Amino acid sequence: MNYCLASSAFPSSHTTLLRNKLSPFLFRRNRSHQSLQLCRRNFQIRAMRAVIQRVSSSSVTVDGRIVSEIGPGLLVLIGIHESDTDADADYICRKVLNMRLFTNESTGRGWDQNVMQRGYGVLLVSQFTLYGFMKGNKPDFHVAMPPEKAKPFYASLVERFQKAYKPDAVKDGVFGAMMKVNLVNDGPVTMQLESPQSSKNETKASTES
């Protein structure tokens, strides 16, 4: 069982009492702001991230040459955390392919069909900057999976998408290359997704307590 509570709910006498009882089990900070941020950080950073854009078309250019392109479908930017496993990849793959982001043309109903039902394309592009945390105004990327580990992991993610949908409908960029990613965001429709690694978060919380 997990608890999450705010100081404003505690009379101060209770706070001291409870702090003494709880201190071996809690990770806490003197300043509530810091504590909240730590809590928030623990729940946010241990997951695979995706930014999904519904596109009319999209392509990837490297050194002025188009290396990959799709027509209508989804451009999916993928940020891999250093702790990510196959379970994260499974979740992101399943959710992205099944998200109902398209209108059903025959009924006119919005948010009704997924990319597979429309037979549309999926363009996957690795994007380590999704794990950029701002230190002041400068992004810091240290929790992104290091490239030597992320490259094969990302390749297996692309394969996972291709197997779950169909190989020729799923394209990708060039891992680690400087790319120009062209897209026409249709709507626009942009979604943010994180794999829900509660088990990982629990482990982290307990080791830090």
Added chain:
Amino acid sequence: MNYCLASSAFPSSHTTLLRNKLSPFLFRRNRSHQSLQLCRRNFQIRAMRAVIQRVSSSSVTVDGRIVSEIGPGLLVLIGIHESDTDADADYICRKVLNMRLFTNESTGRGWDQNVMQRGYGVLLVSQFTLYGFMKGNKPDFHVAMPPEKAKPFYASLVERFQKAYKPDAVKDGVFGAMMKVNLVNDGPVTMQLESPQSSKNETKASTES
């Protein structure tokens, strides 16, 4: 002071004892997964969100007509939460304009200069889908600020950017319109940002406890 803790840190005998002591102050669930998600949700959903893409160029087309365009700079998709205030707008404006996402051409140093130092453009586009939470595979947008309130709020955000930078460098889309947002993501570089509304979160946590 805020606490966030995981059940795995508690021996079961302590859990019962502590639950009795803490029950008036806690919002809890029988299943740890639900509780963790609730905790996570409370820390995530009460903030302004932005997805920032570093672009070579970007434009917005409505009904086949280009209504706004920039050259190199930032395309910023903005998701407004129903509880957002001027403080959230202040934070997002300041952070976006000061994020060091550009290479300093004279020194070759990466992640060194912000959009203002380069004199580049900023294209703001409202994007309520950033507040889409998946209910199964269907996105639900009920925590996004309703359009009648979001429209003037978003307009004031655009003005805020224009005042903080310079009016002709900051463009926007057409609120509520069906748009095609064209962009060339350069790198790619995509950042996610949320306003850190710890005070709002504390209030919510205490009212839900």
